Amino acid sequence: MASTTVETREPDSEDPVVELRNASVTYDDGNSYVLDHVSMDVHRHEVIGVIGESGSGKSMLAESMLDSIPDPGVLRGQVRYNPSEGEPIDVLDLTTEELRQLRWEEISMVFQGAMSSFNPTMRVGKHFEETLSAHDADIDEGLAFARELLQDLYLEPDRVLNSYPHELSGGMQQRALIALSLVLEPELLVMDEPTAALDLLMQRSILRLLRELKEKYDLTMVFITHDLPLIAALADRLAIMYAFHPVEIGRTEEIVQNAAHPYTRALLNSTPNLDAPIEEMVPIPGSQPAPINVPDGCAYHPRCPLADEQCRSSKPDYVSVSDRHTSACYHWDDARDEIALNYSENLGDAARSGGDE
Amino acid sequence: MRYYAERVARSVLTVWAAVTLTFGILRLMPGGPLVQLRGQLSRRNMSPEEIENQIAVYRERLNLVDAPIHEQYIAYLSNLLQGDFGQSLKEGEPVLQLIGEALPWTVFVMTVATILIFAIAIVWGALTAYKEGSTFDKVSSVAGVLLGSIPFYVFAFILLLFLAYQNKFFPASGRMTPLTDVELTVGFIIDVLHHAALPIASVVVVQAGLQMLSMRGNSIQVLGEDYVRVARLRGLSDRRISTRYVARNAILPMYTGFLTLIGFNIGNSVILEQVFTYRGIGYVMFDALEVQDYSVLMGVFLVFTIVLVVAVLIADLTYSWVDPRVKSGDASEAY
Numbered sequence: 206m207a208s209t210t211v212e213t214r215e216p217d218s219e220d221p222v223v224e225l226r227n228a229s230v231t232y233d234d235g236n237s238y239v240l241d242h243v244s245m246d247v248h249r250h251e252v253i254g255v256i257g258e259s260g261s262g263k264s265m266l267a268e269s270m271l272d273s274i275p276d277p278g279v280l281r282g283q284v285r286y287n288p289s290e291g292e293p294i295d296v297l298d299l300t301t302e303e304l305r306q307l308r309w310e311e312i313s314m315v316f317q318g319a320m321s322s323f324n325p326t327m328r329v330g331k332h333f334e335e336t337l338s339a340h341d342a343d344i345d346e347g348l349a350f351a352r353e354l355l356q357d358l359y360l361e362p363d364r365v366l367n368s369y370p371h372e373l374s375g376g377m378q379q380r381a382l383i384a385l386s387l388v389l390e391p392e393l394l395v396m397d398e399p400t401a402a403l404d405l406l407m408q409r410s411i412l413r414l415l416r417e418l419k420e421k422y423d424l425t426m427v428f429i430t431h432d433l434p435l436i437a438a439l440a441d442r443l444a445i446m447y448a449f450h451p452v453e454i455g456r457t458e459e460i461v462q463n464a465a466h467p468y469t470r471a472l473l474n475s476t477p478n479l480d481a482p483i484e485e486m487v488p489i490p491g492s493q494p495a496p497i498n499v500p501d502g503c504a505y506h507p508r509c510p511l512a513d514e515q516c517r518s519s520k521p522d523y524v525s526v527s528d529r530h531t532s533a534c535y536h537w538d539d540a541r542d543e544i545a546l547n548y549s550e551n552l553g554d555a556a557r558s559g560g561d562e
Numbered sequence: 563m564r565y566y567a568e569r570v571a572r573s574v575l576t577v578w579a580a581v582t583l584t585f586g587i588l589r590l591m592p593g594g595p596l597v598q599l600r601g602q603l604s605r606r607n608m609s610p611e612e613i614e615n616q617i618a619v620y621r622e623r624l625n626l627v628d629a630p631i632h633e634q635y636i637a638y639l640s641n642l643l644q645g646d647f648g649q650s651l652k653e654g655e656p657v658l659q660l661i662g663e664a665l666p667w668t669v670f671v672m673t674v675a676t677i678l679i680f681a682i683a684i685v686w687g688a689l690t691a692y693k694e695g696s697t698f699d700k701v702s703s704v705a706g707v708l709l710g711s712i713p714f715y716v717f718a719f720i721l722l723l724f725l726a727y728q729n730k731f732f733p734a735s736g737r738m739t740p741l742t743d744v745e746l747t748v749g750f751i752i753d754v755l756h757h758a759a760l761p762i763a764s765v766v767v768v769q770a771g772l773q774m775l776s777m778r779g780n781s782i783q784v785l786g787e788d789y790v791r792v793a794r795l796r797g798l799s800d801r802r803i804s805t806r807y808v809a810r811n812a813i814l815p816m817y818t819g820f821l822t823l824i825g826f827n828i829g830n831s832v833i834l835e836q837v838f839t840y841r842g843i844g845y846v847m848f849d850a851l852e853v854q855d856y857s858v859l860m861g862v863f864l865v866f867t868i869v870l871v872v873a874v875l876i877a878d879l880t881y882s883w884v885d886p887r888v889k890s891g892d893a894s895e896a897y
């Protein structure tokens with residue numbers, strides 16, 4: 206059942222698993238946007254890190270891929286899912302039953318707070334069984350695969366499956382939840398701040414395990430986080446969210462070393478890193494706009510040192526900065542000159558090697 | 563194991579405290595109970611000898627002896643341990659026999675009532691939670707609070723008036739039709755249920771609403787939990803989610819309340835059984851109160867205490883069996 210491949214396939218930008226086109230989420234009868242016309246692809250076999258502060262709309266981006274926006278939010282636009290074989294599927298056109306089958310079987314999700322994702326009065330193993338049977342999967346085969354996954358995550362399968370959730374530590378629950386999310390072998394795994402409740406060491410070790418899993422099973426992952434250095438070690442590409450849409454998308458190295466958006470550069474400078482001592486970290490003045498009063502023009506202009514008349518009056522389109530690197534900024538070129546990064550250009554490497562211990 | 567030992571020890575301690583209290587009260591009455599009784603007798607134009615004889619009988623029935631207080635106490639405890647609660651002052655029957663004859667009827671009425679209360683509350687509360695904010699939900703909440711604020715005996719009178727006196731649907735009093743043979747036949751059971759229906763109904767109607775509100779609150783809370791959301795995303799059926807996830811986790815916190823409510827309701831029987839002239843333990847206590855039959859009063863008081871303590875003890879001892887999260891001495895593991 207497990208597809209152990211010898212070589213890892215490279216992410217293929219010509220072969221998107223999920224394509225979002227003008228995906229928007231609104232509350233209050235369409236008046237406030239918490240996801241604002243997002244168009245973005247997730248490539249097969251890639252890990253894309255979606256980074257944003259809280260209230261940037263990054264969770265909505267995650268939820269929209271499963272069409273699971275909490276009530277009373279309304280998702281519009283297009284969410285297209287391309288299975289590895291077969292016809293593309295418009296997720297928003299699915300019936301309830303089709304959607305039920307799509308979720309977890311094709312696209313599954315790990316939430317923040319694994320500790321509360323398990324039914325406290327049911328053994329962990331039962332969660333696997335009921336998931337398998339809800340999707341008409343072979344229980345024995347599925348459980349065998351679950352054991353393999355748990356082992357890959359350095360857990361003792363028997364013990365974990367026979368435990369109640371409270372008998373496991375936070376880190377163990379988190380890993381058991383990752384195994385549960387993969388038990389139906391989904392094409393895409395969406396993770397929303399999966400390590401937020403854990404301590405730093407545990408976060409790093411989960412990231413390392415995810416990298417191993419990704420290599421072993423050729424996973425495609427969307428990893429939502431506010432923690433840029435954490436995800437830089439794992440992601441092939443990064444998307445930086447500001448005010449409910451991505452402002453910059455590009456390969457991880459490109460973003461970390463040569464970010465082409467003032468917000469990204471400010472975010473990088475506000476992040477602890479190996480080169481900059483703590484006193485050189487510069488917090489970004491001001492705060493994210495709330496959904497009801499997003500500024501006109503470029504939403505970042507009230508906080509941006511480069512803002513001019515054009516920025517205030519009209520919204521910048523995405524410009525292609527280099528190969529597969531786009532930025533929504535009129536002055537992306539100036540930004541690189543005027544906003545110096547407070548570290549030498551090896552955060553990505555440092556993060557990558559830092560995650561290897 | 564330690565947990566169980568602790569709970570049992572605590573219960574024994576509580577009962578012992580109640581026993582000591584009854585012992586103390588009887589002897590702390592100014593001049594002791596006999597002075598009061600003597601006063602009553604002397605008002606009945608009895609000769610001094612007759613009074614003395616009667617007092618001697620009372621003394622015997624109350625298990626009072628002439629001895630230093632600590633010896634009395636030890637004698638009292640050992641009598642109780644042997645099941646000797648003294649004799650009824652008026653009739654001279656053993657108190658234990660009076661209680662044994664009446665208690666099962668009360669336990670029957672209150673257990674059936676409490677089970678009904680919870681069955682109704684669980685279904686009703688879950689429905690209101692699923693339909694939170696609907697008219698049905700709002701009406702239910704108001705009804706629950708209103709019914710809960712009526713004293714049950716008021717409701718008992720209303721039931722009695724309409725269903726027993728004006729329309730003779732149910733008997734107005736008694737545990738069974740007089741002169742029926744006590745044997746386990748269908749007819750007998752129906753007759754007993756027919757007599758118990760109104761007392762049960764008056765407790766159920768008044769208390770079900772409040773329990774419904776707590777089930778509603780629990781269910782709404784569970785419905786908002788991440789694990790319910792994740793269960794939906796995992797594609798589980800609504801049926802499975804509502805039973806295995808929502809109902810189970812919402813009912814668990816009510817389990818202890820269920821058992822203790824049986825205990826409390828047995829205490830509530832004093833007034834209820836008076837209204838319905840239902841000869842249960844509460845009726846016996848009321849009777850004893852009227853004629854100042856101290857030995858019966860104390861026996862019943864002890865029984866009420868023991869019933870409540872036992873209910874709490876059962877709840878404690880079995881809780882870990884219904885809720886896997888409570889495992890005595892089972893610490894969660896570190897990474």
Ligand code: SF4
Pocket residue numbers: 466467468503504505506509510511512513516521533534535536537
């Ligand atoms: S468009 Fe203007 S305001 Fe917006 S980020 Fe670029 S320079 Fe700043």
